[in-house]
Amino acid sequence: EMQLVESGGGLIQPGGSLRLSCAASGFTFTRYGMNWVRQSPGKGLEWVSYISTSSTTINYTDSVKGRFTVSRDNANNSLYLQMNSLRDEDTAIYYCARDFCATTSCRFDQWGQGTVVTVSS
Amino acid sequence: EIVLTQSPATLSLSPGERATLSCRASQSINNYLTWYQQKPGQAPRLLIYDVFNRATDIPARFSGSGSGTDFTLTINSLEPEDSAVYYCQQRFNWPRTFGLGTKLEIK
Numbered sequence: 001e002m003q004l005v006e007s008g009g010g011l012i013q014p015g016g017s018l019r020l021s022c023a024a025s026g027f028t029f030t031r032y033g034m035n036w037v038r039q040s041p042g043k044g045l046e047w048v049s050y051i052s053t054s055s056t057t058i059n060y061t062d063s064v065k066g067r068f069t070v071s072r073d074n075a076n077n078s079l080y081l082q083m084n085s086l087r088d089e090d091t092a093i094y095y096c097a098r099d100f101c102a103t104t105s106c107r108f109d110q111w112g113q114g115t116v117v118t119v120s121s
Numbered sequence: 122e123i124v125l126t127q128s129p130a131t132l133s134l135s136p137g138e139r140a141t142l143s144c145r146a147s148q149s150i151n152n153y154l155t156w157y158q159q160k161p162g163q164a165p166r167l168l169i170y171d172v173f174n175r176a177t178d179i180p181a182r183f184s185g186s187g188s189g190t191d192f193t194l195t196i197n198s199l200e201p202e203d204s205a206v207y208y209c210q211q212r213f214n215w216p217r218t219f220g221l222g223t224k225l226e227i228k
Binding site for chain 2: 037050105111
């Protein structure tokens with residue numbers, strides 16, 4: 001069974017750092033790009049970051065550029081999001097999502113259950 | 122950044138009725154439009170990709186249409202379990218953006 005399990009969330013003060021992890025299982029992790037998507041309390045979805053299979057292509061939404069770093073460990077089927085200089089507005093559920101691509105078609109076909117990050121003093 | 126505008130914000134319909142959800146892009150996104158369904162307390166679920174392709178295990182009463190900047194998700198013969206928030210998303214360029222969602226309530 002394909003599974004994505006996020007961890008690493010918690011309560012952190014503004015300006016602090018957290019490292020989120022996403023453990024993948026049940027599929028060949030090295031074949032898929034991966035994304036982080038977040039959802040602020042009571043709000044909609046916001047794409048945060050993408051990393052390609054071999055980490056050669058990385059993208060971020062503007063609001064996290066210079067503060068967040070996405071990475072992956074293909075040997076351990078894991079995706080990471082290093083979050084520094086955290087702000088109140090980073091408070092959200094953070095989901096990892098698999099980027100399924102076939103020929104020219106791509107979509108986020110599998111999602112984890114999310115990990116909650118709360119930035120507050 | 123491409124802005125996706127979803128309408129209506131909220132829709133309240135009865136079982137058996139048809140729901141029509143709209144997603145308008147601020148510029149042409151070709152056919153790179155995806156729909157997701159999210160129920161309370163759950164992660165989003167892929168419904169429709171590239172405008173009209175249903176994802177695995179999605180019932181045929183869910184359908185997508187549109188092109189360029191205007192897209193529609195239609196749900197025929199509504200069932201109680203269709204109560205959810207529906208988001209559209211574009212993958213035409215970076216950043217990948219989502220609409221703010223349409224909340225569908227089944228009376």
